[in-house]
Amino acid sequence: MNALAIELQSYFTSFARDQRDLSPHTISSYRDTWRLLITYLSDTTGTRADRIDFADLTVESVTGFLDHLEHDRHNSTATRNARLSGIRAVLVHALPAQLDDAGTITRILAIPAKRHPTPQVEYLASDEADALIAAPDRSRWTGRHDHALLVLALQTGLRISELRSLDLNDIDPGVGAHVRCTGKGRRQRCTPLTSATTTIMSNYLAERATRSGSALFCGPHGARLSRDALEHRIRIHAATATRACPSLATKHVTMHTLRHTAAMNLLAEGVDVSVIALWLGHQQTQSTDAYLHANMAIKQAAIDRTRGPNVAPGVYRPEPDILAWLAAL
Incomplete structure (x- = not known):
């Protein structure tokens, strides 16, 4: 079992549940992220999935995986960012024990989430x-x-x-x-x-x-x-x-x-x-x-509380002479 497999096993069998107390939904989401990532790396590098290690994780390979999610799997930007969060979670846990790959891991952790327009809230009348x-x-x-x-x-x-x-x-x-x-x-x-x-x-x-x-x-x-x-x-x-x-x-x-x-x-x-x-x-x-x-x-x-462009600002004051005011109507 290589270093990446050991870290994945440590994260998902004890750390995520016992120390972080993550919800089952979050754990399954992170798990699926790493299954997709390892499958992608295996396909692109020709390396067997059980031999994928930290050496195969680079900024280029991770960004390539994220682009693959968007362009080939047609995932949304929000899903892309959620997958990036799953990658980060495991790498943050692994970083203290993987000093030989600390530089690469740090650069991967620095990959920013992709910005995207906030969708309009949809609700029912x-x-x-x-x-x-x-x-x-x-x-x-x-x-x-x-x-x-x-x-x-x-x-x-x-x-x-x-x-x-x-x-x-x-x-x-x-x-x-x-x-x-x-x-x-x-x-x-x-x-x-x-x-x-x-x-x-x-x-x-x-x-x-x-x-x-x-x-x-x-x-x-x-x-x-x-x-x-x-x-x-x-x-x-x-x-x-x-x-x-x-x-x-x-x-x-x-x-x-x-x-x-x-x-x-x-x-x-x-x-x-x-x-x-x-x-x-x-x-x-x-x-x-x-x-x-x-x-x-x-x-x-x-908008109803604002004044029109041709309305002069100020407080309305009626004319003191009521007859003159009525004649001016």
Whole structure:
């Protein structure tokens, strides 16, 4: 086993889980990054995958891999940058023990993330959200299951990872109804539920209790739903809702779209951005600023408060002589 294999084994078997306490999703993302990188290096150098070592890692080979992701695999710039983060994470861990290759590793760590335009936040209007909620067939268990899932996601703005990790005891429908979850960075938070959401979730919980498993949203045999299963369900219901609300056909509706919709609804009701950041589990309010840019009502209100180019500044003062003022009309 060469040095790179030893470092990869050390990182993924102990360091990432025991010391960094990274989430399973992050670990699997980093793992897939290194599988793709080693496969790329093996193909381009003609070296067997199990013999790829630090000598094969250069600035040129890593940037070539990143370009390969964009141009050949047609990955987005965001995905490219995420793969670069996975490479950096392992190399930072390996650097103290690999002094012979420290210069090359340092230069690879200095590769900057690629800048790209920030995409516009996509969210659902109220009629579109209503059509989506109404799409599941509630005469069947799966329809009632998906209806509760959509209502909870639209009201709370939970991430897909947070939704799928919920257990039955994470919902408290009693006084001060709320849902508890553990989000990014192992940050725990409670999100209050509206009376309408509480009623729907209470009915769902009563029926869910008769089925196996502890996951709040489960598959046919009580197992926790995967990310792909959740996204598949929302695609089905979005297609159904499009018949009642044609404007949905122009939107790419995902579980994250529901999170954006929850944030935009709070913003439209005048909730402060710092409160929305806490609601969504953002560590910094800068992450929430994107919703300000997407809200045209806020921009329109700002323009309505400005004066026209031909209006002289100052405070209006009526003429003291009311008769002269009336004659001048």
